[in-house]
Amino acid sequence: MTQLWPAPVAAGAVRATVPLPGSKSITNRALVLAALADGPSALRAPLRSRDTELMASALRSLGATITDGPDGSWQVDPADLRGPAEVDCGLAGTVMRFLPPVAALATGRISFDGDPQARKRPLGTVLDALRELGADITGGSLPFEVHGTGNLHGGTVTIDASASSQFVSGLLLSAPRFDHGVTVRHSGSPVPSLPHIEMTVAMLRDAGVVVDASQRNTWRVEPGKISALDADVEPDLSNATPFLAAAAVTGGSVTVPGWPARTTQPGDAIREILAQMGADVRLDSDGLTVTGPDELAPVDIDLRAVGELTPTVAALAALASGRSHLRGIAHLRGHETDRLAALENELNGLGGQVQQTEDGLIIDARPLTGAEWRSYADHRMATAGAILGLKVPGVMVEDVATTSKTIPDFPGMWAAMLGDSA
Ligand SMILES: O=C(O)C1=C[C@@H](OP(=O)(O)O)[C@@H](O)[C@H](O)C1
Numbered sequence: 001m002t003q004l005w006p007a008p009v010a011a012g013a014v015r016a017t018v019p020l021p022g023s024k025s026i027t028n029r030a031l032v033l034a035a036l037a038d039g040p041s042a043l044r045a046p047l048r049s050r051d052t053e054l055m056a057s058a059l060r061s062l063g064a065t066i067t068d069g070p071d072g073s074w075q076v077d078p079a080d081l082r083g084p085a086e087v088d089c090g091l092a093g094t095v096m097r098f099l100p101p102v103a104a105l106a107t108g109r110i111s112f113d114g115d116p117q118a119r120k121r122p123l124g125t126v127l128d129a130l131r132e133l134g135a136d137i138t139g140g141s142l143p144f145e146v147h148g149t150g151n152l153h154g155g156t157v158t159i160d161a162s163a164s165s166q167f168v169s170g171l172l173l174s175a176p177r178f179d180h181g182v183t184v185r186h187s188g189s190p191v192p193s194l195p196h197i198e199m200t201v202a203m204l205r206d207a208g209v210v211v212d213a214s215q216r217n218t219w220r221v222e223p224g225k226i227s228a229l230d231a232d233v234e235p236d237l238s239n240a241t242p243f244l245a246a247a248a249v250t251g252g253s254v255t256v257p258g259w260p261a262r263t264t265q266p267g268d269a270i271r272e273i274l275a276q277m278g279a280d281v282r283l284d285s286d287g288l289t290v291t292g293p294d295e296l297a298p299v300d301i302d303l304r305a306v307g308e309l310t311p312t313v314a315a316l317a318a319l320a321s322g323r324s325h326l327r328g329i330a331h332l333r334g335h336e337t338d339r340l341a342a343l344e345n346e347l348n349g350l351g352g353q354v355q356q357t358e359d360g361l362i363i364d365a366r367p368l369t370g371a372e373w374r375s376y377a378d379h380r381m382a383t384a385g386a387i388l389g390l391k392v393p394g395v396m397v398e399d400v401a402t403t404s405k406t407i408p409d410f411p412g413m414w415a416a417m418l419g420d421s422a
């Protein structure tokens, strides 16, 4: 039976301070680097959610030791990686794209599978690239098998990464351990989510790896050791966006403590987006504080670099005045679900007026009425439904539990934020 979560309506302006768990993208990169490093690593304040637990389980099954520290940290002891092993990717893009190169560096047979929707996500580009770099792989999408020999030749490979920046990040993260490192060249329509590749490059450099990213669409990683990590994981700024949106749509004020002054996380772009929509946005020693206006202004915006913010921005746009145009996000059709179709269907199901374009969405704000809001196993669809429910009575979010992909207790955090105001 479908489980429906009655999204709470805000009784008034939402006022709260909301601490956020760690970044998914940083945690899963750190786990991969730590498992390939030259000594034991410590990760403080990692995200503990489905995507990161799946990454940790997979690395454990390959031989790494990952243990819980008393303060919620993760200690990672690398080891010689070996199969046979079975990797469950769930619906995590980071697991299905970052781990095949790691598996190619292990010995033995390593089989990969995931959720039914994961089998539809683009992946063949990574597997073909690994074959070109010397790996033995059977299959072109989930499920597939890597037959590791303990090392990989590496070298130069040209790929089309227009469907996902994770194709590039996955190859770069393991590349210091390839015999000849790697040079990845992109050829095709523009690569989405470039800040996520910058995050990969920055984390490799922090671990002492030499990376040349000076030429557009080309990344070179030199072979060499990966130094053990001793790292504090930043709060997840993309997961912060539904909470900040709560302030924006209710004329309230929400503070997220620990917002980094400088970051490679694309979620930082929410500051500019909310300011453009008329919110007051302040970053100071308390963190990031967003205060909503009486009415949000529509936006015309290219989200290619920050596509994972789209469900939040679409919910904001549906509650703003006038027409918004979200562009540059055709690749969202290969995310957890086809997010353009899902947002169009569900917003129109509430009485909205939304249409897909070739590379985005046109959203005309209309008075909305409550109805079932389907999540399509997509955590960010579920949180978008929660944002809408603050202002639209009767929004029933199907499968809110899917938020556990990247947030351990979203309904609890949402209720805590609303306190007496729901
Ligand atoms: O590398 C990462 O951690 C991510 C890269 C992006 O993927 P795409 O480039 O496929 O959009 C982003 O949307 C995803 O949530 C996380």
Ligand SMILES: C=C(OP(=O)(O)O)C(=O)O
Pocket (backbone or CB within 6 Å): 091, 092, 093, 094, 308, 335, 336, 380, 406
């Ligand atoms: C696209 C996303 O996830 P994934 O890492 O599974 O690609 C996301 O979190 O919005």
